[in-house]
Amino acid sequence: MIYDLIIIGAGPAGLTASIYASRYKIKHVIVGEIPGGLISQAHNVCNFPTYKEISGFELMEKMKNHVEALGGQIMSMEKISQIKKDNVIFQLKTESGKTLESKTVLLATGTKYRKLNLADETRLLGRGVAYCATCDAMFFKDKIVAVVGGGNSAMTAALYLSEIVQKVYLIVRGDKLKGEMIWADNILVNKKIEVLFGTNVLKLNGENKLESIELDKEFAGNKTLVLDGFFIEIGTEADTTLADMLGVKLDRGYIVVDSRQKTNIDGLWSAGDITTGSGLFRQVITACSEGAVATYDIFSYLQKKKEGN
Amino acid sequence: MIYDLIIIGAGPAGLTASIYASRYKIKHVIVGEIPGGLISQAHNVCNFPTYKEISGFELMEKMKNHVEALGGQIMSMEKISQIKKDNVIFQLKTESGKTLESKTVLLATGTKYRKLNLADETRLLGRGVAYCATCDAMFFKDKIVAVVGGGNSAMTAALYLSEIVQKVYLIVRGDKLKGEMIWADNILVNKKIEVLFGTNVLKLNGENKLESIELDKEFAGNKTLVLDGFFIEIGTEADTTLADMLGVKLDRGYIVVDSRQKTNIDGLWSAGDITTGSGLFRQVITACSEGAVATYDIFSYLQKKKEGN
Numbered sequence: 241m242i243y244d245l246i247i248i249g250a251g252p253a254g255l256t257a258s259i260y261a262s263r264y265k266i267k268h269v270i271v272g273e274i275p276g277g278l279i280s281q282a283h284n285v286c287n288f289p290t291y292k293e294i295s296g297f298e299l300m301e302k303m304k305n306h307v308e309a310l311g312g313q314i315m316s317m318e319k320i321s322q323i324k325k326d327n328v329i330f331q332l333k334t335e336s337g338k339t340l341e342s343k344t345v346l347l348a349t350g351t352k353y354r355k356l357n358l359a360d361e362t363r364l365l366g367r368g369v370a371y372c373a374t375c376d377a378m379f380f381k382d383k384i385v386a387v388v389g390g391g392n393s394a395m396t397a398a399l400y401l402s403e404i405v406q407k408v409y410l411i412v413r414g415d416k417l418k419g420e421m422i423w424a425d426n427i428l429v430n431k432k433i434e435v436l437f438g439t440n441v442l443k444l445n446g447e448n449k450l451e452s453i454e455l456d457k458e459f460a461g462n463k464t465l466v467l468d469g470f471f472i473e474i475g476t477e478a479d480t481t482l483a484d485m486l487g488v489k490l491d492r493g494y495i496v497v498d499s500r501q502k503t504n505i506d507g508l509w510s511a512g513d514i515t516t517g518s519g520l521f522r523q524v525i526t527a528c529s530e531g532a533v534a535t536y537d538i539f540s541y542l543q544k545k546k547e548g549n
Numbered sequence: 550m551i552y553d554l555i556i557i558g559a560g561p562a563g564l565t566a567s568i569y570a571s572r573y574k575i576k577h578v579i580v581g582e583i584p585g586g587l588i589s590q591a592h593n594v595c596n597f598p599t600y601k602e603i604s605g606f607e608l609m610e611k612m613k614n615h616v617e618a619l620g621g622q623i624m625s626m627e628k629i630s631q632i633k634k635d636n637v638i639f640q641l642k643t644e645s646g647k648t649l650e651s652k653t654v655l656l657a658t659g660t661k662y663r664k665l666n667l668a669d670e671t672r673l674l675g676r677g678v679a680y681c682a683t684c685d686a687m688f689f690k691d692k693i694v695a696v697v698g699g700g701n702s703a704m705t706a707a708l709y710l711s712e713i714v715q716k717v718y719l720i721v722r723g724d725k726l727k728g729e730m731i732w733a734d735n736i737l738v739n740k741k742i743e744v745l746f747g748t749n750v751l752k753l754n755g756e757n758k759l760e761s762i763e764l765d766k767e768f769a770g771n772k773t774l775v776l777d778g779f780f781i782e783i784g785t786e787a788d789t790t791l792a793d794m795l796g797v798k799l800d801r802g803y804i805v806v807d808s809r810q811k812t813n814i815d816g817l818w819s820a821g822d823i824t825t826g827s828g829l830f831r832q833v834i835t836a837c838s839e840g841a842v843a844t845y846d847i848f849s850y851l852q853k854k855k856e857g858n
Contacts, residue, residue: 256598256834263596265730287572289565289837290599290611292618302599309601421574499808500828518838519809521845525565528598529827529838536830 242341243267244542245535246332248320248482249348251277252524253512255303255312256531257346262310264539270307271334275316276300277350278476278513279524283374283400288524296374299524323482330507343545344538347483347495347503347510348531351476351522356388360444361472368450369470373397376469377404385469386411386453388441392419394473395427401471402432409465410435411455444470478514491516501534507541509534551650552576553851554844555641557629557791558657560586561833562821564612564621566655566840571619573848579616580643584625585609586659587785587822588833592683592709597833605683608833632791639816652854653847656792656804656812656819657840660785660831665697669753670781677759678779682706685778691715694778695762697750701728703782704736710780711741718774719744720764753779787823800825810843816850818843 245261247254250272261268274280282296291299307314315334322333323345332340353371355361361369370376373387377400385405387398390412398410410427415437417424427433436459443454445464452466459465478494489496489504497503497515511517511530518526554570556563559581570577583589591605600608616623624643631642632654641649662680664670670678679685682696686709694714696707699721707719719736724746726733736742745768752763754773761775768774787803798805798813806812806824820826820839827835 252598259596259598263729263731265734287568287841289561289568290608290615292615299599306599306601420572422572425574498828499826500830517808519807519842519846521809521842523838523841525834525841526838529832529835532596532832532834533828533830537828 242329242343243269244342245344245346245538246271246330246340246342247346247348248272248332249277249346249350249512249514250275250304250314250316251279251348251350251512251527252300252303253348253350253527253531253534254346255300255307256528257348257511257535258307258312258314259310260532260535261538262307262312264535266535266539266542268312269340270312270314271318271320271332271340272314272316273319273349275314276304278352281372281374283396285524320482323485325486325505325507328507344507344509344541346531346534346538347488347508347514348512348527349479349482350513350527351478353472354475354477356441356472356474358441358444360446364444364446364450364470367448368446368468369444369472371472373400373471373473376471377401380405380469382406383468384466385409385471386465386467387471387473389473389475390414390417390419391473391475392423393475395419395423397471397473398433399423399426399430402430405469406432408433409459409467411439411441412437413440414438476513480514483510483514494520497530499533500537501530502537509538551638551652552578553651554653554655554847555580555639555649555651556655556657557581557641558586558655558659558821558823559584559613559623559625560588560657560659560821560836561609561612562657562659562836562840562843563655564609564616564840565837566657566820566844567616567621567623568619569841569844570847571616571621573844575844575848575851577621578649579621579623580627580629580641580649581623581625582628582658584623585613587661590681590683592705594833629791632794634795634814634816637816653816653818653850655840655843655847656797656817656823657821657836658788658791659822659836660787662781663784663786665750665781665783667750667753669755673753673755673759673779676757677755677777678753678781680781682709682780682782685780686710686713689714689778692777693775694718694780695720695774695776696780696782698782698784699723699726700782700784701732702784704728704732706780706782707742708732708735708739711739714778715741717742718768718776720748720750721746722749723747785822789823792819792823803829806839808842809846810839811846818847
């Protein structure tokens, strides 16, 4: 069977694309490594219109239910490992060995956590080092942790951690917090959070688990900070492995799309955090919108192909 | 008092802009003629992610509640009648005579119903002639009505009317229905709906109220169709009166915006159905996204101005 559309990625962009695809009766499937995408790990989403406050998990559950109510199928926990275009048909292989074929493809694989690239970062991952406060905060109940970063991810991580741990050090490279002012204000009045501005982390110490970190600047008379947990919250970056296999045009690591989310490859669209769309503003609402816009254009494309036969 | 931002329009774009503005602590107000915008009159919204089925009214109530929970203020039932830019400040006047000043403006006034421009269309409006099935269907319980149009607005209007009236004629200029296939399929199997393809309406008849319409083609041996109600559902168009006062660049009647929703006028952004954004795909989800993208850029603009002082 040849699909009309394969959506790669099951986050806000991919799921919204499926909602529109179902309504346009486009024969499609979603292949998503993380059902719900990275946002499903967010502690709190406060800016998706109509929801004053909702967990990322619950928001994405609602979106998945919407997709499934319309008949959209999600192949979850599957990863596309190979993609090529053979004349007019895209041929895809999953890690588990499945083969899929489609007339069009929507790449909506989003982004992954950015690493600090310290010597022992990977070795100590899961042993005190973490990338997702929402996922791992509970392991550090009443403990001392640090968060690295100065943007929205770091601020919301610090605020969330402060509800659970004993003490949070927020380590910021620059001299101010960047992002939503409301978070910054909350950080500065929070008694459990101490902000260390103009500070970099040089080294992680610990044999079987993280014990302390080395700073490039003294704090309370010491460059060593004793810690139980260390959260790296310096944002995300796109994984463009599949895009590279097809020769997709990138700009600074993100997929270049036009106003209809079309890439430079005929039959290939892209939506969500992985693209240069929406003025580079990467939000749930912009990802959803890009998924809808892409699907509308895919519908027109398929219609024209049909008439051409 | 000079606002940081005045949002003109209280539909999905304007309300989402306010949600983001509140979180960025931008001092702003929304001035909206129709609270909730035109979508609040939609019978059924089925493609706003996370809601399988919701009335336009309920969806926009939720969005207004979200805005107000964050402290956003809506001046509803107010219309901006004048706008000019005096050096760096925008000066606005409302129809009721209020004066407002702001550093930036977001134009998000959406679209209004397109007219058929028949001789007696305005005279018979509210006397059998209507533009909004959701608003007026109940006046035609068990009666005979016609809907003009072949797109999504017309199809959803016909389907909704079929739940209430005795009989619906769907009058389509072309030879097929355009828009979401799911609506078209539902139309064609609906026993209360009869589709007249390749047909135009030439004239409305009736003294104090609509009595019949004249077609350019015979139907059941007659060019006159006896009716109680006549719904004009041929889409919408943008009202660019305010944009024209400022010399905003338009394309085919819509405001030209860049990828950050900026217009050609410094300090002026635009979002939602009134713009050329989102690849011309005009949906609730795309309007929301445009409102968010605009506000993010307005935030950066205001920050830079602040640093410049």
